Structure formats: structure tokens, C-alpha cells
Amino acid sequence: MKNYALCGPPRLLVPPCKNDIHENSQMIILHALRYGLPTIGVVVLLIVLTIMYRRCQSRSTTLPIKDDLLSLKRLRRTSHAELSQATNGFEESNMLGSGSFGYVYKGRLLDGMEVAIKVFNLQTEGAFRSFDIECDAMRNIVHRNIVKVITCCSSVNFKALVLDYMSNGNLEKWLHSKNYFLNLIQRVEIMIDVASAIEHLHNGHPTPIIHCDLKPNNILLDEDMVAHVGDFGIAKLLGEGYLMKHTMTLATIGYMAPEFGSAGIVSVKCDVYSYGIVLIETFTKKKPTDNFFAEERTIRHWMESSLPQGAIEIADVDLLKREDEYFIVKANCISSIMELALNCSAELPEKRKDMKDVVVELKKIKQRLLNNIKHV
CATH class of the missing domain: 1.10.510.10 (Transferase(Phosphotransferase) domain 1)
Structure with missing residues (x-):
């Protein structure tokens, strides 16, 4: 947030990097080689442009697509109001079950996606720790046989995980x-x-x-x-x-x-x-x-x-x-x-x-x- 120097490809949701430095440096190198102008000034200019290009290149270097998309996805947050709307105010008829640390509701997000919303009962001893553990444990897990966390909601008085909805129960x-x-x-x-x-x-x-x-x-x-x-x-x-x-x-x-x-x-x-x-x-x-x-x-x-x-x-x-x-x-x-x-x-x-x-x-x-x- 507010790091205006970040740049990269559009999929990372940041402004694009300016590549004109890269292009100019290449043109200068070609002209210098073609016309044989090995003057001290050109050499100094090339050194400066090379340093600037490398800095720009290092800023635009990306992580693997999968890791970046997953990180962005998992860092996304949703609000209590959105989850309340998705479950009709956490209506009892939408409750799928309960456990040691809270309740699980069936919900429908604004885009129509059906989800399971696990709401932690913060009055229960260990609920805060359970939420943190579950987020930490599942943050880096991607497997077809492990329930996927879509997003989460975390505030002082409310914590919930939004999970893939399993239509056939347990x-x-x-x-x-x-x-x-x-x-x-x-x-x-x-x-x-x-x-x-x-x-x-x-x-x-x-x-x-x-x-x-x-x-x-x-x-x-x-x-x-x-x-x-x-x-x-x-x-x-x-x-x-x-x-x-x-x-x-x-x-x-x-x-x-x-x-x-x-x-x-x-x-x-x-x-x-x-x-x-x-x-x-x-x-x-x-x-x-x-x-x-x-x-x-x-x-x-x-x-x-x-x-x-x-x-x-x-x-x-x-x-x-x-x-x-x-x-x-x-x-x-x-x-x-x-x-x-x-x-x-x-x-x-x-x-x-x-x-x-x-x-x-x-x-x-x-x-x-x-x-x-x-x-x-």
C-alpha cells in the first residue's frame, strides 16, 4: 500500500514499468558500435544507462505466476457486512454445522458463488489462536483434496474464513x-x-x-x-x-x-x-x-x-x-x-x-x- 515505486506486469495489479530506458540504452549501444564513437563521454553515458536499466529490470522482475496470484488471493479481505449479506444475517437455516470454535454457514457471494463461511466464536477459549493457526497452516496449501480458503475476514470482534462449499457434506x-x-x-x-x-x-x-x-x-x-x-x-x-x-x-x-x-x-x-x-x-x-x-x-x-x-x-x-x-x-x-x-x-x-x-x-x-x- 502507498509504495508508488512498485511496477510490473498488469497481473500483479501495479503500474507498468517504463521500458524507455531499456530501449534507449540498446539504441545507444548499437549506434556506438556502428559508428565507432568510443569517446569517454559515451562510455560514461553507457555506464549510467546500464546501471539505470539494471535497477529498472530488478524492480520489474516477477515471482512465478502461481505464487503471486495465490499470495494476492489469500491477502484479499472481505467485510462482516458482505458475509452477513451472503448468509441472510447468519440465519440459522443457513447453518451447516458447528464445531469447537464456532459455526459454519452456507452463503452466496455477490458474484453468485456458493461458499462455506466458518465464523469463529471469539468467546470460546482458543478461538483467536485457532483462527491464526488455520490461516497460517492453509495459506501455502494448494491440493485438490484439501479444502481451499477463498478469503477471510479479520477484525477485533469478528473473524471468519470463506471456504469452498462442499455440496455433499461430510x-x-x-x-x-x-x-x-x-x-x-x-x-x-x-x-x-x-x-x-x-x-x-x-x-x-x-x-x-x-x-x-x-x-x-x-x-x-x-x-x-x-x-x-x-x-x-x-x-x-x-x-x-x-x-x-x-x-x-x-x-x-x-x-x-x-x-x-x-x-x-x-x-x-x-x-x-x-x-x-x-x-x-x-x-x-x-x-x-x-x-x-x-x-x-x-x-x-x-x-x-x-x-x-x-x-x-x-x-x-x-x-x-x-x-x-x-x-x-x-x-x-x-x-x-x-x-x-x-x-x-x-x-x-x-x-x-x-x-x-x-x-x-x-x-x-x-x-x-x-x-x-x-x-x-
Whole structure:
């Protein structure tokens, strides 16, 4: 703002640089060479023009297009009034859901674009910090399976994020609500999408990002049923050279890795553990917090003891039936995925798989399924 010396191409939204210095310097050089005027005055003039040209050139040097456009996009702000208008005054009928730090509303911007607006409840302890963390974590993330921040609104008394609207809601709804059903191939594809997103968080940046709260509620589905990981409110960024971090913030019970819940130690392996639990839930339709799991019996322990009895004993009853034409193919697919889930949710962090290996293995399982089945 108010830096009037800035210049560059139009896409950067700054005045164009004057290139006449560049052109004049080139003409002088050509004339000097052509007519042989190596006088001291011309030499001095060339030196001065060269210095001026280089300064102008350095001012007009641009960053890669992608980085510049993303930076400009993310630095854009919107007002409370605009968001209020988009949601009809944050009307309850437009509320999509609520979380630890606020509410999410469906809205329509002035250009007609449908969005999800996450409004932070600033009376809640940790809301300010959650907003800052989420902005910081998502500012540099660009991935097809991670919810994109379109813009934000930040003032003393109001903070909100404007996100891509996911018309098919979250995975929680599709697993546990009536009148919703995901077939086998849809569940496999969704979990490949989620694995790809987490792998990108861990390995796609110089500074690894730990989501810390992966669960079906935070896995959103767009109109094409492509999964997007969202809600980075308690995400952690690992410093260079660090493999783990201590935190006082707790995530959702049932999805937290043992070392996270007991000692507040978070690492990329915590996300792998949570992913393993979500993987089990997606294909069994059992929540880790169900009353079925009490005291020392966890969803993982149940899976470990039940898997040898066969997929029919553990799979969602609507997903696998003995009369299915491709029962054996489907059963083998689910068994392979549950073995992978157990490897992801191992008690010790060092025994858990890396997310890049999870992505590869799931894609192989999907391909085997498609090779042996016509209709899932």
C-alpha cells in the first residue's frame, strides 16, 4: 500500500514499468558500435544507462505466476457486512454445522458463488489462536483434496474464513445418517483422496504440517464425491529438523494417537494413526466412541481380534452380503484394507506406515478390485 515505486506486469495489479530506458540504452549501444564513437563521454553515458536499466529490470522482475496470484488471493479481505449479506444475517437455516470454535454457514457471494463461511466464536477459549493457526497452516496449501480458503475476514470482534462449499457434506453424514449410502468403490476412492491430502501435508512442504484432528466430520465431499480434508484449527507446523512437538491441545477422543492423548506428543505419525481409525470406521460403520468399545477394548483391538474370522464379521452389513455376486472379491478387498488400517494405527509410532506408502497400497487395492469386478 502507498509504495508508488512498485511496477510490473498488469497481473500483479501495479503500474507498468517504463521500458524507455531499456530501449534507449540498446539504441545507444548499437549506434556506438556502428559508428565507432568510443569517446569517454559515451562510455560514461553507457555506464549510467546500464546501471539505470539494471535497477529498472530488478524492480520489474516477477515471482512465478502461481505464487503471486495465490499470495494476492489469500491477502484479499472481505467485510462482516458482505458475509452477513451472503448468509441472510447468519440465519440459522443457513447453518451447516458447528464445531469447537464456532459455526459454519452456507452463503452466496455477490458474484453468485456458493461458499462455506466458518465464523469463529471469539468467546470460546482458543478461538483467536485457532483462527491464526488455520490461516497460517492453509495459506501455502494448494491440493485438490484439501479444502481451499477463498478469503477471510479479520477484525477485533469478528473473524471468519470463506471456504469452498462442499455440496455433499461430510463423511460422517454418509456413514451414519439414514438414507445415505456409499458403495465399496466410493469408500476406497474417498480414502485414497484423504490419504493423498495427508501425504501432501507431511511431505509437500519444507515444513511438515500435522493436521492433528482427522475424523469423518473433517472430511468433506464435493459435488463429484471427491474428498477434501478441512478444519485445520489445531494443526501444528513442525520446525525445520524437528520430528515431533509437544502440545497442551487435545484432539477428538477415539481418533487421537496414544502418545498424543497421554503425553501431548504430536508428529506426522499421529495423523497416520487417526487415518487408520477412520479407515476402520469407513468400512465397518462403527465409531471408535461407540458403547460397544469400553474400558480397555478399543476399535483397533476389536479389529485385530475380529479380522481373522473374515471380512463378513467386520464389514458394514450394507456393504458386504454373502449373496453378493462378487462376495469373495469384495471380502478380500475389505480384508486388505483392514490390514492396512491396523498397520496405520499401531500402538508405537515407529511401527506405523508412512502416508506415501498408504497411498500406493490403497491404489493397488483399488486396481485389483476394478480388475475383478464390473459393478461394485
